[in-house]
Amino acid sequence: MNPHDWICLFLILSKDEQNYEPNTTHLKRLLVCYIHDFAKMDVEIAFVLKNKLMHKIEEESKDLNKLKLGKIKKENLSLVYQQRTNHTVHRCMFFMLYNNLYSTSDLTYIIGLNETVKTNDVVDHKCFSEMIKWYIAVRNTLLNVMSKPFTVQKRQQQ
Numbered sequence: 325m326n327p328h329d330w331i332c333l334f335l336i337l338s339k340d341e342q343n344y345e346p347n348t349t350h351l352k353r354l355l356v357c358y359i360h361d362f363a364k365m366d367v368e369i370a371f372v373l374k375n376k377l378m379h380k381i382e383e384e385s386k387d388l389n390k391l392k393l394g395k396i397k398k399e400n401l402s403l404v405y406q407q408r409t410n411h412t413v414h415r416c417m418f419f420m421l422y423n424n425l426y427s428t429s430d431l432t433y434i435i436g437l438n439e440t441v442k443t444n445d446v447v448d449h450k451c452f453s454e455m456i457k458w459y460i461a462v463r464n465t466l467l468n469v470m471s472k473p474f475t476v477q478k479r480q481q482q
Contacts (some may be wrong), residue, residue, distance in 0.1 A: 327358055328462075331469050359466060366424045369466060377425070388415040394441035396448050403452075405437055420452070423459050431456050 325333075334351040337344040363369040364378045391397075391404045393415070401420035406413050418426070418434050426434070435453050438444065444452075 327355075328465065330355060330358070331465060334469070355469060359470060362466060366463060366466075367427060368463060369470070372467065372470060388417060391415075392441070392443070394437040394444070396438065396441075396444045396452055398448060401452065401455075403434070403438065405434055420455060423456060428460055428463065431460055 330351060334348065334355060337348045337351065341348050359369065360373070360375075363373045363375045367377060369375075370377050388404055393404050393406065396403050403418050404415050405418050407416045423431060435456050438449060438452055441449075
């Protein structure tokens with residue numbers, strides 16, 4: 325089973341917790357551990373749980389001004405985008421490898437930028453957008469599960 329299956333099973337069983345009590349408790353523990361590990365890598369889940377990220381973007385491209393805005397680089401699945409901070413606009417490089425370090429609004433902006441550039445290959449364009457949309461769906465699923473109360477009771481010693 326993958327984590328999405330765990331979440332679906334938990335949501336089904338939590339509708340009638342009394343009948344499935346030992347199973348829901350184990351699934352809650354499993355999901356809590358998974359979400360806490362996921363929060364070490366994802367910027368939005370780390371923010372909700374008030375954790376620090378363990379990963380940072382390490383790759384930088386020196387030729388940002390030479391590259392076309394929104395053009396996909398196939399060798400490392402990256403593209404150049406513009407970011408505004410304090411009344412200044414500067415170019416940055418988005419790496420698909422680090423999509424977990426970007427907020428959902430940034431990822432949505434990058435999808436939109438990718439869709440406006442017509443020089444990208446059709447297959448690359450679709451693949452790039454679909455991978456980002458998939459990750460946003462995973463993040464939103466975890467954030468929705470996190471909104472459920474996760475009060476796991478300690479097992480009584482016998």
